[in-house]
Amino acid sequence: xxxxxxxxxxxxxxxxxxxxxxxxxxxxxxxxxxxxxxxxxxxxxxxxxxxxxxxxxxxxxxxxxxxxxxxxxxxxxxxxxxxxxxxxxxxxxxxxxxxxxxxxxxxxxxxxxxxxxxxxxxxxxxxxxxxxxxxxxxxxxxxxxxxxxxxxxxxxxxxxxxxxxxxxxxxxxxxxxxxxxxxxxxxxxxxxxxxxxxxxxxxxxxxxxxxxxxxxxxxxxxxxxxxxxxxxxxxxxxxxxxxxxxxxxxxxxxxxxxxxxxxxxxxxxxxxxxxxxxxxxxxxxxxxxxxxxxxxxxxxxxxxxxxxxxxxxxxxxxxxxxxxxxxxxxxxxxxxxxxxxxxxxxxxxxxxxxxxxxxxxxxxxxxxxxxxxxxxxxxxxxxxxxxxxxx
Numbered sequence: 001x002x003x004x005x006x007x008x009x010x011x012x013x014x015x016x017x018x019x020x021x022x023x024x025x026x027x028x029x030x031x032x033x034x035x036x037x038x039x040x041x042x043x044x045x046x047x048x049x050x051x052x053x054x055x056x057x058x059x060x061x062x063x064x065x066x067x068x069x070x071x072x073x074x075x076x077x078x079x080x081x082x083x084x085x086x087x088x089x090x091x092x093x094x095x096x097x098x099x100x101x102x103x104x105x106x107x108x109x110x111x112x113x114x115x116x117x118x119x120x121x122x123x124x125x126x127x128x129x130x131x132x133x134x135x136x137x138x139x140x141x142x143x144x145x146x147x148x149x150x151x152x153x154x155x156x157x158x159x160x161x162x163x164x165x166x167x168x169x170x171x172x173x174x175x176x177x178x179x180x181x182x183x184x185x186x187x188x189x190x191x192x193x194x195x196x197x198x199x200x201x202x203x204x205x206x207x208x209x210x211x212x213x214x215x216x217x218x219x220x221x222x223x224x225x226x227x228x229x230x231x232x233x234x235x236x237x238x239x240x241x242x243x244x245x246x247x248x249x250x251x252x253x254x255x256x257x258x259x260x261x262x263x264x265x266x267x268x269x270x271x272x273x274x275x276x277x278x279x280x281x282x283x284x285x286x287x288x289x290x291x292x293x294x295x296x297x298x299x300x301x302x303x304x305x306x307x308x309x310x311x312x313x314x315x316x317x318x319x320x321x322x323x324x325x326x327x328x329x330x331x332x333x334x335x336x337x338x339x340x341x342x343x344x345x346x347x348x349x350x351x352x353x354x355x356x357x358x359x360x361x362x363x364x365x366x367x368x369x370x371x372x373x374x375x376x377x378x379x380x381x382x383x384x385x386x387x388x389x390x391x
Contacts, residue, residue: 009033012289021066049168158193
């Protein structure tokens with residue numbers, strides 16, 4: 001019986017579990033995940049801003065996977081590719097015949113001084129709960145001392161996570177003002193980034209930026225954050241400074257650090273794979289999700305890491321794995337984006353949806369509903385109807 005290990009219970013890992021559970025081959029499949037729950041990583045920013053509860057972005061893994069899949073809660077500490085063994089923190093080492101590595105992402109600081117010590121990061125549920133506790137403590141500090149530095153905040157980065165976080169923060173400002181007794185106009189909220197939502201067309205980009213500016217965000221674009229201190233951010237070539245007692249770092253992500261630590265040939269902890277999701281050095285492994293890098297033949301660049309691509313990678317990896325065991329020809333990776341939705345708080349947003357060979361553009365109140373539908377669809381893809389109903 002082939003021993004199959006799946007590392008990571010994110011979008012890619014759970015999709016692989018679902019598909020492998022459907023096959024009729026003689027397989028022993030085990031999922032290893034650090035937590036007992038799966039979390040919707042696309043909603044972590046709502047927990048960090050306090051507009052959502054952790055329970056609303058978590059789902060129990062045992063409820064999501066088939067009884068055919070074994071589950072072990074543990075932390076992967078090493079992978080011995082030659083012996084085909086995964087080393088765990090609290091369990092005995094596990095042998096595998098085939099490995100599906102879906103260990104997920106971590107924030108990427110690019111070595112920017114002060115980020116690790118002074119900036120809040122959106123990495124997982126625990127970090128986001130901690131982020132919001134820090135925000136509340138600083139707001140309470142303002143209520144006690146009336147020191148304006150405690151109602152100053154900066155978000156570094158102009159991509160999806162940062163902009164969606166800004167939307168949630170602007171939604172919270174009037175509520176915080178009432179609770180902690182300050183004028184909403186006195187709250188300072190900055191965004192420091194070299195660009196703003198570069199993946200959207202200019203009209204949607206402009207709508208999003210105008211909305212956020214109207215709700216109090218001050219944009220500093222065109223320059224990079226150089227250093228994060230205990231009370232602000234230094235940015236640009238001339239090291240300008242803005243005061244911000246609370247700083248969020250949202251300027252990039254990378255694959256799990258174990259990718260580099262365990263000997264993969266990688267860039268930013270992402271491993272180049274072929275069109276069957278197999279890395280050149282390790283033919284019995286499939287890398288999927290945020291730890292893999294798949295070439296887009298249209299522009300000769302690696303596809304970005306998204307939930308949509310992660311589930312597609314899992315589809316291709318499992319299809320090719322089953323074909324391999326059946327001595328059949330594999331299926332090369334292809335991808336067509338269904339579109340992108342960016343919320344600007346719970347009541348508005350922007351979106352581009354690809355249907356019928358056309359791209360439809362949306363803005364306003366319908367986008368949060370569209371995003372919820374997309375989340376439900378993704379949950380159904382990774383784990384079925386029960387997961388979709390929990391979204």
